[in-house]
Amino acid sequence: MKFDYNKLAVLRRKQKISQSELGEKLSVSNQAISKWENGVSKPTIENLYMLAQIFGVSLEYFFETSKPSVFSRSDKAMESLTELYKAGRGPSSSHTIGPEKICTRFKNKNPDADFFKVTLFGSLAKTGRGHGTDEVIRKTLAPAKCEVLFDYSFADLPHPNTMDIEAFISGRKVDSVRAYSIGGGSVAYDNHPYIPPRKCYQLSSFKDISAYCKEHKIRLCQFVDENEDDKFDSYMEQIWNQMKESIETGLETEGILPGGLNVQRKAKFLFNQQHIDESKETRENRIVCSYAFAVSEQNAAGETIVTAPTCGSAGVVPSVLYYQQQKHSYSDDEIINALKTAGIIGNLIKTNASISGAECGCQVEIGSACAMAAAALGELFGLNIDKIEYAAEIAIEHHLGLTCDPICGLVQIPCIERNAVAAMRAINSVNLASFLSDTRKISFDTVVRTMYETGKDISSEYKETSEGGLAKVYTE
Numbered sequence: 001m002k003f004d005y006n007k008l009a010v011l012r013r014k015q016k017i018s019q020s021e022l023g024e025k026l027s028v029s030n031q032a033i034s035k036w037e038n039g040v041s042k043p044t045i046e047n048l049y050m051l052a053q054i055f056g057v058s059l060e061y062f063f064e065t066s067k068p069s070v071f072s073r074s075d076k077a078m079e080s081l082t083e084l085y086k087a088g089r090g091p092s093s094s095h096t097i098g099p100e101k102i103c104t105r106f107k108n109k110n111p112d113a114d115f116f117k118v119t120l121f122g123s124l125a126k127t128g129r130g131h132g133t134d135e136v137i138r139k140t141l142a143p144a145k146c147e148v149l150f151d152y153s154f155a156d157l158p159h160p161n162t163m164d165i166e167a168f169i170s171g172r173k174v175d176s177v178r179a180y181s182i183g184g185g186s187v188a189y190d191n192h193p194y195i196p197p198r199k200c201y202q203l204s205s206f207k208d209i210s211a212y213c214k215e216h217k218i219r220l221c222q223f224v225d226e227n228e229d230d231k232f233d234s235y236m237e238q239i240w241n242q243m244k245e246s247i248e249t250g251l252e253t254e255g256i257l258p259g260g261l262n263v264q265r266k267a268k269f270l271f272n273q274q275h276i277d278e279s280k281e282t283r284e285n286r287i288v289c290s291y292a293f294a295v296s297e298q299n300a301a302g303e304t305i306v307t308a309p310t311c312g313s314a315g316v317v318p319s320v321l322y323y324q325q326q327k328h329s330y331s332d333d334e335i336i337n338a339l340k341t342a343g344i345i346g347n348l349i350k351t352n353a354s355i356s357g358a359e360c361g362c363q364v365e366i367g368s369a370c371a372m373a374a375a376a377l378g379e380l381f382g383l384n385i386d387k388i389e390y391a392a393e394i395a396i397e398h399h400l401g402l403t404c405d406p407i408c409g410l411v412q413i414p415c416i417e418r419n420a421v422a423a424m425r426a427i428n429s430v431n432l433a434s435f436l437s438d439t440r441k442i443s444f445d446t447v448v449r450t451m452y453e454t455g456k457d458i459s460s461e462y463k464e465t466s467e468g469g470l471a472k473v474y475t476e
């Protein structure tokens with residue numbers, strides 16, 4: 001069993017004990033408590049016994065169980081793929097789409113408010129300016145005036161992406177809420193268990209889904225059709241249309257991306273170049289990469305993209321599929337089937353691990369997108385379910401441990417290039433899987449679990465805080 005650091009923070013806050021007071025009771029520093037609550041270090045077993053006594057809970061309470069918490073999706077049914085693929089403004093599902101959703105709901109609840117105060121904490125504060133979080137919040141809460149404050153502390157936070165909103169009418173506070181942007185544009189609220197909008201998949205491991213598909217002789221995309229509702233196909237049509245539009249607009253647009261890093265858009269340049277000794281392979285590489293750059297640059301510019309599974313990784317899946325459609329004239333329906341298969345992969349990762357870079361590093365954003373693209377390609381090529389599983393597994397396995405270290409908090413370096421490289425890796429993964437699936441040792445479920453464990457062990461400097469890696473070393 002694994003120590004669940006969220007539970008300690010929630011218990012302590014509920015019982016209104018400060019970190020210093022708790023530290024005194026245990027004869028440890030308040031910094032030690034803060035580290036336990038943020039998952040940086042763990043209490044000793046002696047400390048755990050004392051914590052259990054202080055809070056009147058059993059020792060087991062502090063370990064991850066199947067009990068749902070504020071953020072838990074551990075009842076294991078899976079949400080609709082409409083919760084995975086979302087069209088919205090980039091550059092970050094957790095930093096722009098999530099806060100936009102929180103602000104829209106709060107504004108609708110308080111239509112007469114003339115002033116809003118929003119405080120961003122943790123990762124939202126540290127990288128919020130770079131991601132344009134404050135801009136999106138102001139636009140969403142307009143025409144009311146809005147003040148956005150940044151609190152850079154991580155102490156006492158049950159989730160790294162926390163925000164408080166207060167509503168005022170003529171200077172009098174009328175409402176407030178603490179909310180969390182928990183990744184992929186999904187949100188949760190304080191003291192309210194996370195309630196996903198729709199849970200239509202009762203199976204939530206690849207092993208079970210694969211067994212079901214084999215028994216009923218159906219493909220993964222047909223499994224999706226069995227579980228989604230009538231409106232789903234038209235939703236997916238819109239999603240694919242938006243993906244294509246992001247590529248096409250991105251390919252036409254030049255200039256410098258916002259944020260101050262002076263990053264030039266490169267999609268159009270890449271698309272129009274020709275290698276000095278261009279072969280079929282180098283052309284494929286260049287064109288797929290130009291599509292991935294196009295979407296990622298649109299995302300970095302705050303334009304509309306589709307989360308697949310997140311904004312930061314939005315370029316991988318569409319670039320691979322658009323290239324195949326251009327090359328082999330696949331119909332939109334065939335591409336949508338591939339997106340459905342990819343969606344199952346993304347949903348399994350979201351349900352059993354995380355797709356939030358702030359929670360588990362870039363491995364769960366770019367690694368997941370790569371796995372989705374590999375599975376989508378496997379579907380387009382008509383590979384059997386074992387080969388699709390293997391392609392997705394390879395794609396994740398070689399992203400394990402990938403950190404999130406965006407320079408200046410902008411989703412530009414390393415993010416844009418990383419989408420292009422992951423698109424190529426997805427193609428390689430599916431090629432390899434088409435030959436080797438009979439000899440594989442690692443299942444998709446195992447690699448997802450490994451990714452989650454690895455993500456929890458990655459220190460917070462490398463999880464969307466811009467305090468480590470390239471973000472720290474790059475000084476120009």
Ligand code: SF4
Pocket residue numbers: 312313357361362363365366403404405406411412414415418464
């Ligand atoms: S490094 Fe990866 S996880 Fe972090 S912002 Fe960039 S794409 Fe997202």
